Every structure is written in structure tokens, then in C-alpha cells.
Amino acid sequence: MKISKIYIFLIGITLSFALIIPISAQNRFDVGDDKYTPSMGQSGKDVIWIPTGNDLVSSMLKIAEVTPKDLVYDLGAGDGKIAIAAAKEFGANAIGIEFNPDMAALAQRNANRAGVGNKVKIINGDIFVEDFSKATVVTLYLLPHLNIKLRPIILNMKPGTRIASHAFNMGDWEPDKEIDSSMARGYFWVVPAKVEGNWALTGIEPQSKVVLNLAQRYQKIGGVLTIGNTSQSILNAQISGDKLSFGYIDRNQQFHTAIVKVNGSELIGHNKGENSDNEIVGKRF
Ligand SMILES: C[S@@+](CC[C@H](N)C(=O)[O-])C[C@H]1O[C@@H](n2cnc3c(N)ncnc32)[C@H](O)[C@@H]1O
Structure with missing residues (x-):
């Protein structure tokens, strides 16, 4: 019984190779021409050649x-x-x-x-x-x-x-x-924009100095927003390419979402509150 199982397994392997090898051979000839025919797995400078399916x-x-x-x-x-x-x-x-x-x-x-x-x-x-x-x-x-x-x-x-x-x-x-x-x-x-560091913002609260301090590891970001003398962790901070967004809560307990585009050491976008939508501008310092 054991021997027949091994026998079936070996036939299976042989059949698999019989199917795979012609497909590989066909692929080889599909991509080559009369001047040059590469072989699957041939060496390359840093990595061999195998085509993506x-x-x-x-x-x-x-x-x-x-x-x-x-x-x-x-x-x-x-x-x-x-x-x-x-x-x-x-x-x-x-x-x-x-x-x-x-x-x-x-x-x-x-x-x-x-x-x-x-x-x-x-x-x-x-x-x-x-x-x-x-x-x-x-x-x-x-x-x-x-x-x-x-x-x-x-x-x-x-x-x-x-x-x-x-x-x-x-x-x-x-x-x-x-x-x-x-x-x-x-x-x-x-590729995420590089946003780590300190940003001076206008458009968050007109009467106060506003500073955003961002920490970043690739596309993972977080940070602290300081409005006047009060600091809070920003919420739902995300970056995708040059688009940065984060949430914060103002002194009237209103939730805001800032959505900005980062361009080197400047950013510009919108600060949307429950009943407000202001331009927001930032400069790195
Ligand atoms: C795994 S194959 C991928 C081919 C193709 N990108 C695809 O996905 O079908 C890698 C290719 O990189 C080439 N290669 C290896 N090192 C290289 C290097 N330093 N600069 C440029 N090409 C290189 C090899 O010759 C091979 O054709």
C-alpha cells in the first residue's frame, strides 16, 4: 500500500514536470527572436532573469x-x-x-x-x-x-x-x-513626503501661535499640535504622497480635520470644522 502511494506520487511529479517544462520552453521562445533567445533563470549582474507572469x-x-x-x-x-x-x-x-x-x-x-x-x-x-x-x-x-x-x-x-x-x-x-x-x-x-519636524501654522486659530510637531517613520506619522499654551496629540494622522491630513479638537470641543498638500518646507490646504472651512498654511522651521 505504502509503495503504491509512493509510486502515484512519483507519477504525479513526473507529470507536473512534463507539463511545466513545455510551458517554460514556450515562454522562452515567445520572448526571444532569431538574434537572441534568453533562458529562464540565466544569470544577470545582481539577479537572474525570470519574467513576471x-x-x-x-x-x-x-x-x-x-x-x-x-x-x-x-x-x-x-x-x-x-x-x-x-x-x-x-x-x-x-x-x-x-x-x-x-x-x-x-x-x-x-x-x-x-x-x-x-x-x-x-x-x-x-x-x-x-x-x-x-x-x-x-x-x-x-x-x-x-x-x-x-x-x-x-x-x-x-x-x-x-x-x-x-x-x-x-x-x-x-x-x-x-x-x-x-x-x-x-x-x-x-513615496511619502518628508514631513518630520516643526511647522508654524496659520489658519488654525487666528489669535494664537500654532505649532505642529510631526514624527515620521516612512508613511507612519503622528505628532503634537500646540495652540497657544495648550498641546494635544493630533488624531488620525495620515500621509499619502504629498497629502497630509490630521484631526484636532479646538478649545470649543469642535473636531477639525486639516487636509494639506506638502511642498518641501511649505504646506497649504484646508482646515474643516463642523461649521467652518479655512485655508491653512504652514512653514517648516
Ligand atoms: C527577475 S528579472 C525581472 C525582469 C522583468 N523586470 C520582469 O519582471 O519580467 C531581473 C532582471 O534584472 C537584470 N539585472 C540584474 N542586475 C541588474 C542591474 N544591476 N542593472 C540592471 N539590470 C539588472 C537581469 O539581467 C534580469 O533581466
């Missing part, structure tokens, strides 16, 4: 809400499939950075063949050398330590830049969302 490519670009206004950078572009999908399915401009020169040339040919050669540029370069600061969306399928190495560069990008990573997270920078597809997992972040 079609489902997850779409999910990563969907969760990043890619539109024709975006410039998508795929770091380690492989056969160009993410850059091509960004252009073809979402109308974006896209740049892929790929270290392997044969792979980079193939990716560009794949983009041309897909009819998006005018929107997709594949750069033959190193993701740790090339400048991708103009990206509005960044996609990655690298390795955990490479994500961590890129993290400070990514955190210095324009607040609001969207990041989607296949398989690997960013250490203690927790994702804003997780992406599940049939076979794989992805993670999504929005």
Missing part, C-alpha cells in the same frame, strides 16, 4: 493606477514585458533599465514588434548607476537586499511616486497594499 504585470500596473500621463521605469527590465505592458495596456511612456546588452536589445526589439517602440525605451545600464528620478511609477522584480539598497534612492523620489515590486518587500518600510495574483505576490508603496 502576465497576471501580476497587469495587477502591478493597475494597483499603481498607471495612465498615459505616467513615466514607468522597470528596474532590471528583462525581456521588456513590464515596460511594454505599461505602454500597450495603459498608454504610459516606459523606460526599462537592463544590464545584459543582449537582453536590452531584445527588449527594445520586443517593444518595437509590439507596436510601442515610440513609447518604450530600453536602456542598457545598471539600475544602481542610471538616474530614474523622473519616474512617476517604478516596478521591480529583484531580490530583498537589492530592494533595501534601492530604498533610500526611492524614498528621495518625488512624493507620490508609486512603487510596485514583484515578490519582495522593502524591509521595515511596510507596503501600503499587497498584490495577490494567481501564482505570485507583489507589494505596493507610495
